[in-house]
Amino acid sequence: MKVSLRWLKESVEIDQAPPELAEMLTMAGLEVEGLEHKGQGLDNVTVSKILDIHPHPRADRLSICQLDAGKGEVSVVCGAPNISKGMVVPLALPGTTLPNGMRIKESKIRGELSYGMLLAEDEMNLTDDHAGIMVLPHDLTPGEPLSGAMDLEDWILEITLTPNRIDCASAIGIAREIGALTKKPVTMPDIRFETSDKKIDDLAQVTIIDPEGCPRYSAGLAEGVTIGPSPFWMRYRLHASGIRAINNVVDITNYVLLELGQSLHAFDYYELGDRRIVVKRAELGDVFTTLDGQDRDLNDQTLMICDGQQQVAVAGIMGGLNSEITENTTTVLVESAYFSPTSIRRSSKWLSLATEASYRFERDIDVEGTAFALKRSLALIARLAGGVVAEGIIDCYPRPWSAPEIILRVDKANEFLGMSIDKREIVDSLSGLNMEVEEQDHNKLLVKPPAFRGDVTREADLFEEIARLVGYDNIPVTLPLIRPTEEEQPELSLRDRCKALLVGIGFTEIITYSFVSPQSADMLGAEENSDLRSFVKLLNPLSQEQSVMRTSLIPGLLSTVRLNTVRGQTDLRIFEWGKSYIQGSEELPHERNILAALVTGMRSRQTWYGKLQEFDFYDIKGIAENIFEELGIPEPEYGRTAPKEGFGPREYARIFSSGTEIGVLGGVSKETLAGYELENKAYILELDIDALLPLVAWVKKFTSLAKFPAVRRDISLIANRSLESAMLIKIIRGMGKGLIESVDVFDVYQGEQIDPAKKALAVRISYRSSKRTLTDDEVNTIHEKVIGEIRRQTGGRLRDGSPHTD
Numbered sequence: 001m002k003v004s005l006r007w008l009k010e011s012v013e014i015d016q017a018p019p020e021l022a023e024m025l026t027m028a029g030l031e032v033e034g035l036e037h038k039g040q041g042l043d044n045v046t047v048s049k050i051l052d053i054h055p056h057p058r059a060d061r062l063s064i065c066q067l068d069a070g071k072g073e074v075s076v077v078c079g080a081p082n083i084s085k086g087m088v089v090p091l092a093l094p095g096t097t098l099p100n101g102m103r104i105k106e107s108k109i110r111g112e113l114s115y116g117m118l119l120a121e122d123e124m125n126l127t128d129d130h131a132g133i134m135v136l137p138h139d140l141t142p143g144e145p146l147s148g149a150m151d152l153e154d155w156i157l158e159i160t161l162t163p164n165r166i167d168c169a170s171a172i173g174i175a176r177e178i179g180a181l182t183k184k185p186v187t188m189p190d191i192r193f194e195t196s197d198k199k200i201d202d203l204a205q206v207t208i209i210d211p212e213g214c215p216r217y218s219a220g221l222a223e224g225v226t227i228g229p230s231p232f233w234m235r236y237r238l239h240a241s242g243i244r245a246i247n248n249v250v251d252i253t254n255y256v257l258l259e260l261g262q263s264l265h266a267f268d269y270y271e272l273g274d275r276r277i278v279v280k281r282a283e284l285g286d287v288f289t290t291l292d293g294q295d296r297d298l299n300d301q302t303l304m305i306c307d308g309q310q311q312v313a314v315a316g317i318m319g320g321l322n323s324e325i326t327e328n329t330t331t332v333l334v335e336s337a338y339f340s341p342t343s344i345r346r347s348s349k350w351l352s353l354a355t356e357a358s359y360r361f362e363r364d365i366d367v368e369g370t371a372f373a374l375k376r377s378l379a380l381i382a383r384l385a386g387g388v389v390a391e392g393i394i395d396c397y398p399r400p401w402s403a404p405e406i407i408l409r410v411d412k413a414n415e416f417l418g419m420s421i422d423k424r425e426i427v428d429s430l431s432g433l434n435m436e437v438e439e440q441d442h443n444k445l446l447v448k449p450p451a452f453r454g455d456v457t458r459e460a461d462l463f464e465e466i467a468r469l470v471g472y473d474n475i476p477v478t479l480p481l482i483r484p485t486e487e488e489q490p491e492l493s494l495r496d497r498c499k500a501l502l503v504g505i506g507f508t509e510i511i512t513y514s515f516v517s518p519q520s521a522d523m524l525g526a527e528e529n530s531d532l533r534s535f536v537k538l539l540n541p542l543s544q545e546q547s548v549m550r551t552s553l554i555p556g557l558l559s560t561v562r563l564n565t566v567r568g569q570t571d572l573r574i575f576e577w578g579k580s581y582i583q584g585s586e587e588l589p590h591e592r593n594i595l596a597a598l599v600t601g602m603r604s605r606q607t608w609y610g611k612l613q614e615f616d617f618y619d620i621k622g623i624a625e626n627i628f629e630e631l632g633i634p635e636p637e638y639g640r641t642a643p644k645e646g647f648g649p650r651e652y653a654r655i656f657s658s659g660t661e662i663g664v665l666g667g668v669s670k671e672t673l674a675g676y677e678l679e680n681k682a683y684i685l686e687l688d689i690d691a692l693l694p695l696v697a698w699v700k701k702f703t704s705l706a707k708f709p710a711v712r713r714d715i716s717l718i719a720n721r722s723l724e725s726a727m728l729i730k731i732i733r734g735m736g737k738g739l740i741e742s743v744d745v746f747d748v749y750q751g752e753q754i755d756p757a758k759k760a761l762a763v764r765i766s767y768r769s770s771k772r773t774l775t776d777d778e779v780n781t782i783h784e785k786v787i788g789e790i791r792r793q794t795g796g797r798l799r800d801g802s803p804h805t806d
Contacts, residue, residue: 002044002241003171003258004038005155011175013184018155021178028181028468030168031160038240039152042124046070047140047149050087058110059295065118067091070143071105077114082132089133090119090146097124126152127232127239134232144583150232157241164455166363170261173452180432180469189259191375193382193389196223200390204269204333208396213303213526214315216338217279218370219394220378221269222387225249231384249325252380254356261365261452261804262336262373264355269331271323274308277335279315286311290318290353300791301585302347303339315342315354316361332381336374338367349540366452367401370689387586403436403448408462410443418478421470429469430462473686489595490693494631495577498595501630507573507597512556514579515546518557523675524646532645534583549581549589552597554646554684558668558676561600570680571601577689593689600682617651620665620683624655627687632697633657637726638665646672647684655687657695663687670686710741710768711779719796721750721759731793732765735786741768741779760799 005018014021022032048067056062062079069091076091082090093116096104104117121134124146140149146213147153159174167173172188179186188485200221208214229235230251238245243254253264253431269275282288282298288311289295296314298304303315313319316339326330344361348354374393381387408430410423427437427445435456436448449456456462467475499509518535525533535548550556553576561572575597582590599615606612628636638653651668665685673682717728725745732743747762754760764788767779790796 001159001161001169003157003159004240005157006151007171007259008178009173011188012179012186014178014502015182018157018516022157024053024181025157025159025174025177025553027472028177029162029173029472030165030177032157034156034158035162036154036156036158038125038154039147041097041099042147042152043145044093045090045119045124045146046093047142047144047146048089048091048118048135049142050083050085050089053083053085056110056112058112062110063548064112068142069093070141074115075113075115076118077109077112078118078133080118080120080133082135083118085478086718087133088136088138088140088142090124090136090540092117092119098123111417112764121232121235124617128244129233129235154237154240162352163363166359166360167261167452167455169360169363170257171259173261176434180429183428183432188372190374190444191372191379193375193379195391196388198223198390199391199624200394203275203390204272204394204509205276206394206396207276207278208398209278210303211398213281213340213343214279214337215340215399216367216370216395216397217277218336218396219242219277220334220374221390222334222378222381222385224388225330225332225381225385225387227327227329227385233715234532238365239571247325247327248385249329249381252377252384253334255380256373256377258375260369260373261360262369263316263360263365264287264373264377265319265357266325267312267319267323267333267335267337269333270329272312272333273306273310276308277333278308279337280304280306282311287313289321291321291324292318293321295353296353299350300348301343303343313589314347314351314353315339317348317358318355332385332387334374334377336370336377336380338365338370338563364454366450367455368451371395401451403451404457406447406449406457406459406462407440408445408447408459410445410610412459413463416460417470418476419470419474420465425470426466429466432469432665433465465504490696490698491689493698494689494693494696497630498627499577500625502575502597502623505573505626507575509574510556510560510574510576512553512560512576512578513546513548515541515580516548516555517545521551521645523555523558524552525669526645530645531582536581536583536589551580551582552582552646553594553688554668554686557596557598557684558672558678558682561598561682562676565678565680573597573599595685595687595689597685598682599623600680601677615681615683617667617683620685621653624663624665624685624687628657631692631695632700633662633692633695634697636662636728638724639729640724641792643669651683652749660691660695661688662691662695674785701721706741706768706770708771708773709767711774711777712716713765713767713775713783715763715765715790716799717763717790717794717796718754718758718799721757723759723761723794723796725761728761728763728794731789732763732786735782735789736767737782739767739769739774739782740767 008014016024018035022035026032048069050065051068052066054064056064062077063080065076067074067076068406092104094104094106106115121129153411161168168177171551175186202220206217206219208217227249230245230248234251234255235245236253241258245251249266253266257263281300282304284300286298287295288298292365304311305313305315312323321439339361341362341364362745378389378741382389405623410426414420430437430447434450438446442448447462509578521532524532531552537548541547557574560574564572577595580592580594584590599619603613603619604610634657637656639656641654643649643652644670647666648669648690654661655663663686668684729743733740744764745761746764749760767774
């Protein structure tokens with residue numbers, strides 16, 4: 001929302017400097033994002049008068065203008081089509097730098113000296129008009145600085161509004177806020193105009209068939225209108241507010257929109273069939289051509305403005321080509337209505353069409369303000385377009401609005417704000433916001449908010465208004481009183497431990513949207529009955545790309561990799577802690593806490609002492625083992641089964657502990673990588689936090705250093721290639737009788753010296769007792785049993801010549 005400071009000063013007295021005003025509004029909840037000083041850069045642009053015009057001797061389309069520049073006569077070459085003798089025009093003298101960066105200097109154009117440049121409005125960033133040289137009022141004095149002569153200097157405040165403060169999407173709305181904050185009265189715009197002896201009821205009719213969609217419709221009529229350009233002051237304000245000028249009548253409707261926040265629409269009266277307006281819903285399959293020339297497919301929920309024969313506008317969004325204001329229009333019917341916010345929001349979404357009007361109607365404008373805004377537009381039409389206004393207005397308002405009644409407790413307000421505000425100060429503050437306040441007793445106030453404050457519906461809303469006016473910066477900073485709870489939250493503690501560990505080994509945490517596209521399941525290769533397709537669908541999604549809740553964190557990780565890859569960052573270690581949402585048979589979805597980590601690219605950079613090393617399966621497995629060691633997860637096991645969606649078939653494992661599946665890890669499938677346009681391999685670890693929680697060792701126990709020496713034995717074994725080292729370790733530990741301290745696989749060989757279907761494994765076993773020193777005989781006895789059990793369960797054999805004792 002952009003608003004002119006000069007415009008605000010027409011409604012309320014403002015003593016603050018622009019930066020101070022911006023700070024005051026920001027602290028009151030209306031964030032001023034920017035301040036633009038208009039009229040700057042025009043110091044060397046002066047008023048001049050064309051004394052004479054001669055054709056350029058060497059250019060058919062150029063003229064030589066002799067100008068009175070105030071301090072003397074100058075000659076300027078100009079090619080504008082609208083210049084004439086006696087015109088008063090702006091002259092940029094040599095040395096001037098225009099807002100667009102152009103620097104004016106004395107030069108020769110086709111051999112003729114030009115002392116400066118005559119300017120159009122857009123060249124000075126006053127409006128977007130470039131049809132010709134700007135024509136100034138005849139009473140201006142040549143040589144006078146243009147900025148001062150035309151009173152161009154102004155400040156534009158760019159204000160960011162929260163959705164509930166649509167009442168401030170207008171100059172009057174901001175002026176009301178300033179008035180409340182500074183305790184200054186607010187003056188409303190002039191709506192006085194003379195009327196003809198013709199009554200509007202004899203000229204037009206309005207029928208509301210759908211009062212739910214249109215609770216109020218006001219209309220007025222002006223005859224004898226002359227369509228033409230708006231005066232400069234109006235075009236200047238519209239341009240500063242970001243709206244393009246079209247013609248005087250259309251500009252008036254836009255001007256009132258910015259001034260009062262009420263969207264208006266002007267119809268060519270003689271293009272309305274039967275000279276009547278009918279408000280009703282469209283029928284499914286209807287097609288309507290809007291002002292932008294686009295054919296719009298309507299549904300049966302789209303509220304339409306019709307005449308006696310056809311549709312003429314999409315209610316609250318955009319008018320139609322068949323009734324627009326043209327240069328031939330002489331009689332205008334002006335619409336000022338209130339439409340249901342829900343109806344407009346649905347229609348805008350359906351049509352994929354958002355306008356200044358729909359922005360306001362969607363957020364619930366002032367239902368009581370339609371008649372005032374209508375009269376303001378009619379007054380401007382009479383003044384600027386020569387219109388003669390018909391007597392009276394049509395105002396269809398079947399169910400008039402009544403103000404809600406809210407009980408405000410003074411002690412509760414002070415308790416809520418942590419302050420001691422006097423009741424009289426509260427009454428004055430709320431009254432300054434145009435609220436009716438009645439004292440019920442020493443503690444209670446009955447408050448009735450105005451219609452333009454539809455966001456104030458309960459006592460807590462009044463607390464907020466009091467806080468705004470008192471000043472958020474005046475509220476003392478205190479810590480809230482919180483009752484301590486004995487309930488522990490293990491999930492939060494686990495999250496912090498996991499995050500600290502991953503960050504410590506070089507990972508970066510990411511946070512992605514919980515809203516994803518349904519195609520995310522396709523990208524992972526999910527089957528039709530997969531949980532990955534059990535989406536929770538959003539009723540009102542922002543877009544198709546964010547229309548369902550995620551069923552996995554993997555799409556977010558891969559999307560982040562793609563985003564970084566296109567920016568040249570291919571070596572990544574990232575993780576996310578978040579929820580997945582699976583829609584089951586119950587009403588609420590099944591939510592799971594998930595920790596997902598991904599590595600891709602190079603593990604280390606090339607240096608003089610080392611080579612480039614790419615991440616592989618064992619890197620992601622090592623990260624999992626680091627987490628399990630930190631959390632004290634007992635004996636995690638890795639099992640090879642059919643891979644989960646999104647993972648490749650070769651490098652993949654499911655993770656178990658104490659018989660419970662706690663996660664998966666592996667390489668992303670080639671198909672999934674191709675779907676995300678990724679070339680480098682990527683490896684993912686996904687842990688089910690809810691399954692992991694019961695297994696976590698929350699207290700770390702100290703184990704004293706061993707008092708007795710260890711005895712180590714190595715085994716070199718040839719076994720089938722399908723044998724997993726985890727099974728081998730399990731067999732060894734099972735035979736240890738509590739005397740095996742550790743088992744480590746320290747070598748694996750597959751090559752020409754052994755059968756291609758076999759592999760060689762080298763295992764080191766450490767035997768130790770916590771009570772005594774083990775003898776060689778004890779160790780040899782257990783070791784031989786271990787070897788025998790390995791042979792029995794795996795079919796493996798010791799390598800020839802391989803020692804199995806120290």
